[in-house]
Amino acid sequence: MPAYVIFIREKTTNIEELNVYASKAPSALQGHLLKPLVMYGMHEVIEGPEVEGAAMLEFPDIEEAKSWYYSPAYQDAVKHRLKGGTYRGIIVEGLAKVGSAE
Template identity: 45%
Template sequence: MPAYLIVTREEPIQDADAFNEYQSRTRKMTGEHKLTPRVVYGDITSLEGTKPDGMVMLEFPSVEEAEAWYNDPQYQEALPFRLKSSSYRAFIVEGFQPPK
């Protein structure tokens, strides 16, 4: 069943250099992780609650694959740069498959 790793940026970037380093490192990641970017900082229309400053949604074949990507040593080396750049929330959501 598909799973989605979602990251919301709660405020504008405070450290652009750190964010650029994070992006540079994640774009160079190697590995066998199967992911499909679905949303990468597109325009957001808020319907309820506080609108996040930005959002990324990555699709994976399973929750386990999403967790494996997040826990990958290369990602874990990049992560402190994202966390330094602004305030974020990150979570994994199990997808839905309608009954056949």
Template identity: 40%
Template structure:
């Protein structure tokens, strides 16, 4: 069953760190079954607090998503994201 990783950027705290994250993230996706569906495009808040942006990434399974998130390559670059902005992140299982 497919799974989706969703990150919402609440507030940028260090643009330089965030740019380093954006530059390095693609290398962590190489040779993995990842499909980027949304990447900081236009959005409209329907309910809740405003956000600056969001990313939605599709994986073939929750395990594949967690394998990527837990990988050394992703964890190494994720520190840039954590220093660059305040995010909320989640994994959601798709429907069958």
């Protein structure tokens, strides 16, 4: 089943660190099967506290999502994202595709 990594940026605290993250994160995608679906576009909060933005990545399954997130390349990048803002991140399993044997 597909899996999704969702990041919610609640507040930017250090734009320079986020710029370092932005320069390092793309190289961490190499060798991983993922599809960016949402990348901090226009949004409207309909429940809960205001946020600055959100990103969502689609993976073939939870194992691939974890493999990407915990990879040395992404861990090198993510430390800068976490120094640059207040974030929430989750990995969530999606639904089986209609007609799938899963």
